[in-house]
Amino acid sequence: MTVPLNTVPLSAHRRIAEELPDLGYTDAWTGEAGGYDGFTPLALAAAWSRSLRVGSGVVPVQTRGPALLAMTVATLAEAAPGRVVVGVGSSGPPFVTRINGIPFEHPYRKVRDTVRFLKAALAGEYVMGDFDSFSIEGFRLASVPRPAPPVMVGALRPQMLRLAGSEADGLVTNFLAADDVPRVVEAMGPEGKAKEVVARIFVCPTRDRDYARAQGRAMLGSILNARTYSAFHDWLGRSDVLAASHRAWAAGDFRGAGAAVPDRLVDELLVHGSPEECRAHVARYVEAGVVTPLLAVIPAPEFGAGPDGMLSALRALAPVS
Template sequence: MQRHGVTIPLNSVPLSAHRRIIEELPDLGYTDAWSGEAAGYDGFTPLALAAAWAPSLRVGTAVVPVQTRGPALLAMTVATLAEAAPGRVAVGVGSSGPPFVTRINGIPFEHPCRHVRDTVRFLKAALAGRSVRGVFDSFTIEDYRPALHPDPVPPVLVGALRPQMLRLAAREADGLVANFLAVEDLRPVKEAMGPEGEGKEIVARLFVCPTGDLALARARGRALLGPILNARTYSAFHSWLGRGDELAASRRAWAAGDLRGAGDALPDELVDALLVHGKPEECRERVAAYVAAGVTTPLLAVIPAPEFGAGPGGTLAALRALAPTD
């Protein structure tokens, strides 16, 4: 079964206006709705609503930070959602970064890879109904005895960018959550996962602007990508992918405090590689290319386009136009 997902909450649509859209997604051929968590919506409330509004959708997190909830609270939250939507829940966890862990939550950002690994181990044991106790590298659990035993056990995925975390996703988890990558990046990503990654799920969030206006698409792409590609984690990821020279001018502008200039300095070719844009049929072809390269669950994050109008109606019209045709 080829999965085809949507990132929620939807861009420019208040959560109170999501129901009509979510209810229609299965009829359009979408199988999944996944959320994330940074400094806006929490990662689980939109999924609980989506699971109730569309009982056939699988819901998942792509991703929630491992530092901002204790391991037991995270396991309890996932297990609760899994009891409400049995067999339809996946949890993706990641290391996030200092802006969201320390600056807004006051939590030290320490040993991110170890913390992700320990959380994955904890979750896989707790969600399977096993008691957890002992000293991990990044936390100590005296005795957690899960009261909820979801059946089936939700898969645990890891949000990963570079080799150490990619190997962790392959070795310890049930799959990978990827973000802000081009089709050609799937090859080095899969190589870094190694043979243990064979057959595991690869979830990729794909930003899609379904417009035939090339200048508009690139402008919106630069506004989105300028801050992202200059963030510590994604800057290092794209350097590892060999894009240091392509990003040099943008990094200089960013370091000088010229935020708009950082976006303007991104090469057209890079914007085109990282943002899916064009007429809807062209966007579907681009998404299919990601699937052919190894993505098992593409998640569309729709950027509003003037062809479809604004607000909930425009977003629903865009999702209808982008819906899988097979």
């Protein structure tokens, strides 16, 4: 499950986190952009549930120094031994530069070097020396987490996907269709076949198709025209499908860019329908190679608003034996 849950204040998450394992949910993961930070919700989820695995999916490598990132992960891992995963990624200029004032430079090298640093530091090694994108004069964690948390990479395209397969412990990805998964896994290389693949899947459990597609277009219009995701879907073979949306966006017609996303693509990227139909669609991702389907639930009119409505939706979507 993606946390914080959409439209639910963080202060209201405790009773939801306590119930999630009983419903069959195993994990709580965050993202990090312009809203919540990537670690506070994980610390709360780990404290409120004794079994949920918690992971950052993902935090940018540019906005924290390597040692601070290792210290944060190690602290969380000491509080929740064996239940922590750190996912890191490159993010982009809107988050790194425009709101944090940090130059967005050498994203691939910075992610690769941070992965190498984290794996060494979290294993208890003394890290010193020059990486391609930063230098470390000497660092060792004061308290080494046991076991060492896995380090995953947020990736979309071939170079970063190969990094996830060759040097990291797995992949975190999102905004892809179930049919896209085999190509993404293949791009991780031969070593990637044995790695964990986490995919964030957006779900709106409603039978109101028009409502779901409206929610999907409101989200996808900007996402699919962002630099990283536009290139990702071009690589997946959707340049022609999204050409009209790209033209509208370039002309400043942001609403038109969303309206130009075809119904079929909305239906592939946003899981919707009855809870049973949603579970069946999520199962397609697993069959295609996703190890951990990570749900991001969008409120649906059938379940109402607020914490009670979200909890009702989660109960309806819960894995069934």
